[in-house]
Amino acid sequence: MAALIETRTVFQEWLDFFVAKANVLRQFPTLLFQEAANQPDSSARSSSALERHRQGREKRPWLRHLNKPGTRSACLMTIDHGGLVQHCAFSPDGRRIFSASAAGTMKTWDAATGAELKAWKISSHLFSPDWRRAITLTTETARLWDAEKETELAAWKHPGSSLAAAFSADGRRVASASDDNGLIVIDGDTGRVLAALTGHAKRVTSCSFSPDGRRLVSASSDRTLKLWDVDKQVESATMRPVDNYTYIAACAFSPDGRRVVSVSGDSVLKLWDAGSGAEQAVFKGHPYQQGFAFAFSPDGRSLVSAAGDHTLKLWDTETGDEVVTLRGAGAYVRFCAFSADGKRIISAGDRALKIWDAESGAVLTTLEGHDQDVTACAVSPDGGRILSAAWGTLKVWDANVRDESTGHPEQAGKVFACAFSPDGRRIVLGSSDRTLKVWDASTATELITIRGHVAEVTACAFSPDGKRIVSGCAHETLKMWDAETGAELGAIEAPEVYARYDVSISPWGPTSGVFACAFSPDDRLVMYTSFNQTMKFWDTLDKVHVATPEEPDAKITASAFSPDGRNIASFFGLHVPPPGMNYSDSVSLGRTLKIWEASSGTEMVSVRGHEHGAQACAYSPDGTRILACHDETLKIWDARTGAEITTLRGHSSLVNACAFSPDAGSIVSGSSDGTLRLWDAQTGAELACLGHTDEVFTCTFSMDGKLIKSGSWNEIIIWDARERVEIARHILPRRIVDVSSQDGLLTAALTINGDVLILKLENVISGPPIVTAWRHPKLAFGCPLCRSWSEIPETALGAAIQCPVCAADIRLNSFTIDGDWRPIAAAWGRDPEKSQA
Numbered sequence: 001m002a003a004l005i006e007t008r009t010v011f012q013e014w015l016d017f018f019v020a021k022a023n024v025l026r027q028f029p030t031l032l033f034q035e036a037a038n039q040p041d042s043s044a045r046s047s048s049a050l051e052r053h054r055q056g057r058e059k060r061p062w063l064r065h066l067n068k069p070g071t072r073s074a075c076l077m078t079i080d081h082g083g084l085v086q087h088c089a090f091s092p093d094g095r096r097i098f099s100a101s102a103a104g105t106m107k108t109w110d111a112a113t114g115a116e117l118k119a120w121k122i123s124s125h126l127f128s129p130d131w132r133r134a135i136t137l138t139t140e141t142a143r144l145w146d147a148e149k150e151t152e153l154a155a156w157k158h159p160g161s162s163l164a165a166a167f168s169a170d171g172r173r174v175a176s177a178s179d180d181n182g183l184i185v186i187d188g189d190t191g192r193v194l195a196a197l198t199g200h201a202k203r204v205t206s207c208s209f210s211p212d213g214r215r216l217v218s219a220s221s222d223r224t225l226k227l228w229d230v231d232k233q234v235e236s237a238t239m240r241p242v243d244n245y246t247y248i249a250a251c252a253f254s255p256d257g258r259r260v261v262s263v264s265g266d267s268v269l270k271l272w273d274a275g276s277g278a279e280q281a282v283f284k285g286h287p288y289q290q291g292f293a294f295a296f297s298p299d300g301r302s303l304v305s306a307a308g309d310h311t312l313k314l315w316d317t318e319t320g321d322e323v324v325t326l327r328g329a330g331a332y333v334r335f336c337a338f339s340a341d342g343k344r345i346i347s348a349g350d351r352a353l354k355i356w357d358a359e360s361g362a363v364l365t366t367l368e369g370h371d372q373d374v375t376a377c378a379v380s381p382d383g384g385r386i387l388s389a390a391w392g393t394l395k396v397w398d399a400n401v402r403d404e405s406t407g408h409p410e411q412a413g414k415v416f417a418c419a420f421s422p423d424g425r426r427i428v429l430g431s432s433d434r435t436l437k438v439w440d441a442s443t444a445t446e447l448i449t450i451r452g453h454v455a456e457v458t459a460c461a462f463s464p465d466g467k468r469i470v471s472g473c474a475h476e477t478l479k480m481w482d483a484e485t486g487a488e489l490g491a492i493e494a495p496e497v498y499a500r501y502d503v504s505i506s507p508w509g510p511t512s513g514v515f516a517c518a519f520s521p522d523d524r525l526v527m528y529t530s531f532n533q534t535m536k537f538w539d540t541l542d543k544v545h546v547a548t549p550e551e552p553d554a555k556i557t558a559s560a561f562s563p564d565g566r567n568i569a570s571f572f573g574l575h576v577p578p579p580g581m582n583y584s585d586s587v588s589l590g591r592t593l594k595i596w597e598a599s600s601g602t603e604m605v606s607v608r609g610h611e612h613g614a615q616a617c618a619y620s621p622d623g624t625r626i627l628a629c630h631d632e633t634l635k636i637w638d639a640r641t642g643a644e645i646t647t648l649r650g651h652s653s654l655v656n657a658c659a660f661s662p663d664a665g666s667i668v669s670g671s672s673d674g675t676l677r678l679w680d681a682q683t684g685a686e687l688a689c690l691g692h693t694d695e696v697f698t699c700t701f702s703m704d705g706k707l708i709k710s711g712s713w714n715e716i717i718i719w720d721a722r723e724r725v726e727i728a729r730h731i732l733p734r735r736i737v738d739v740s741s742q743d744g745l746l747t748a749a750l751t752i753n754g755d756v757l758i759l760k761l762e763n764v765i766s767g768p769p770i771v772t773a774w775r776h777p778k779l780a781f782g783c784p785l786c787r788s789w790s791e792i793p794e795t796a797l798g799a800a801i802q803c804p805v806c807a808a809d810i811r812l813n814s815f816t817i818d819g820d821w822r823p824i825a826a827a828w829g830r831d832p833e834k835s836q837a
Helices: 002-020 029-037 044-054 822-827
Strands: 062-065 075-090 096-101 105-110 116-121 133-138 141-146 151-157 162-167 173-178 182-187 193-198 204-209 215-220 225-229 234-239 248-253 259-264 269-273 279-283 292-296 302-307 311-316 322-327 333-338 344-349 352-357 363-368 376-379 385-398 415-420 426-431 435-440 445-451 457-462 468-473 477-482 488-493 514-519 525-530 535-539 544-546 555-561 567-573 592-597 603-608 616-619 625-629 633-638 644-649 655-660 666-671 675-680 686-691 698-701 707-711 715-720 725-731 736-741 746-751 756-762 770-776 780-783 788-791 800-802 809-820
Touching: 002 044, 002 075, 029 044, 029 062, 029 725, 062 725, 075 105, 096 385, 133 162, 133 173, 141 162, 151 182, 173 204, 182 204, 182 215, 215 248, 225 259, 248 292, 259 292, 269 302, 279 311, 292 333, 302 333, 302 344, 311 344, 333 376, 344 376, 352 385, 363 385, 415 736, 415 746, 426 457, 426 468, 435 457, 435 468, 468 514, 525 555, 555 616, 567 616, 567 625, 592 625, 616 655, 625 655, 633 655, 666 698, 666 707, 675 707, 698 736, 707 736, 715 736, 780 809, 780 822
Parallel strands: 075 376, 162 204, 204 248, 415 457, 457 514, 655 698, 770 809
Antiparallel strands: 062 756, 075 096, 075 385, 096 105, 105 116, 133 141, 141 151, 162 173, 173 182, 182 193, 204 215, 215 225, 225 234, 248 259, 259 269, 269 279, 292 302, 302 311, 311 322, 333 344, 344 352, 352 363, 376 385, 415 426, 426 435, 435 445, 457 468, 468 477, 477 488, 514 525, 525 535, 535 544, 555 567, 567 592, 592 603, 616 625, 625 633, 633 644, 655 666, 666 675, 675 686, 698 707, 707 715, 715 725, 736 746, 746 756, 770 780, 780 788, 800 809
16 A cells, blocks of 8 residues: 555656646657756656666766755746736636736636647736636727637727726626726626716726625725715715825725725725725835735735835734734735635735745745746635746746745855856855855855855956955955955955945846956956946956056947957947937947057057947957957957958847857857857858757857857757757756856856756766967966966877876867966966966
């Protein structure tokens, strides 16, 4: 009997897995093994898949999620609807899911499997509780539809524009309100007009039926509420909130129909006796904010409210007292509700849902997974599931899971920046909790936590020797740290990179302060850029700012150090707002490439660049060419003279990323047209066009030149650079905002929710890294694996050799860098003082 129960449990786990991953596996069935292996270790599906891997039975390349969650996700299912989903609901029996988009597409889904049952075109302002009826509101006209048959049942006109509508609980009565100050009630089955209710002095902004459908409450800009007897077609009471100075925005009956709640435009709630219209309680506590949501508990004794102040408030409807404030709900809470037993509160704000303890106000669960703000939400009839909608997707959540554990167990706060150490063995993460964490990249375990910033950490990088870390925050400083101990080594203010006392945080993270930072190859300078697209340099030896590349009335759109660190290529764009738009909506009209001497800031070259500036740029491995992209083309420039060498054409939309191969023979580019293209770096001929499912924003070669890694909206793809075919793909549960990589086998993906995923490419053997040797004073190369430099004979160029220090296999390019390698070797050294000499 025990064995049978265990077998059933395993089968149920697999069934739950297939449902949860159906949106991925329907499109990419070959990812079954990978998706199973990346489930929590405690699950049967992960154990089965990893055992197959250990036995050598899975030979295909796949991406292992090293810091995968330790417990199952609360997300039971993801459904791809398409478009902006405005409405969603469970059927009364909980067996179906309904959704409707702004484009007028309504769909029905199987709530157990996520399978689409039916789709039809019906645009609606409101659906009946059973979704059999729909109301559309247009200028002067309201229409009632049979949602399943897509047929119009009735149409009625208002002298003014229709503003609000309501269904009774049984769906048999429909009310619409308008700016002609009146309401109309019709029969939901026949479309027959039952009542025309007038009496408000200004437009009616909201209306709601009592639970039995026999009464109606309406709210108006005349600062009154009115109660109506629908059967008798008469006004039964008028409520006047005399101390409110704004319109009444919404109203609703309590579950027992004995009371009415109203909310005014200044975020004040009031409770009224639904029989006499007498005021019973006033709930003040939210500051004036745009947006408001509220809900009664099932017994009507409590009321929860939300506004745009990141809080929910729980009120006692008997006494009018505030019971508890729930903090951290999100800036734009569009939904709040009680669980069926009244013990929990569910809220949806920004891109997350939260489940709260209704007594203590503690957060029980945070459900994160949507890439866009949640636009609609619903709770299943039994209270066990939560349905949420955002742009393009629906998600079904287990309402009883206490901790989703979407990120690494050691991860605290949202990660805004990440970078690998030069040897690829460590990764540093900058977080919203003002800390940096250094992880062992191969195990995704924490090594140290660094504290000292006064604001969110927005940028970070390792020094060339891997001994130090530089980081910038959303407020005012760059700091230098010992990468082993976390001790602070120095700090400098970042003038003009931030708006002091006005640090801005968007739903995606900070929008002011230091955007990115990087060490020069010789370790002497730190280059950092701001969110307002200015660039400055920090001399790490003298601890002062040095000359800054500038262009009057222009902003830097892309920049890169030359391989020897002596020069900087930067592209400037003149940003002006389009007609009728704000400066924040500016577009880049400048088109200047400038090459600077890094140590002095002396301008060496200035030429006309891309038509709209450059999105990304890179030096060739020998430092003789500069590659840049922005519009639909890529351009290659002579790094000494600034002369344009060639233009690469083929993309049909903006090119977002580009890179040279380590042997300088190929170029890869990624575009908003959803393609990744390979080019011959010498002739400019297109070699291949590879497809993503969405716009490509990052691409790079591995150190051995065998692999290409590219990233788009929520997927990372690994390609064979020679065969030009896909070899591995990972679909992330949410949007990617950054990808970092070092050796081609390890990847860090940063998501819009602030999670970081460490992925390791399995069943692929990394080849010898391709390295470019330096010419002066003697021919030498730097091993990227042991970080040491060795002199070599001329005959070694273009050959495969072993590093004299670590014996690792190395392949040398036939060309060289014409520069002094000793400052770089010093920067790679083990003595920090020597590296700065």
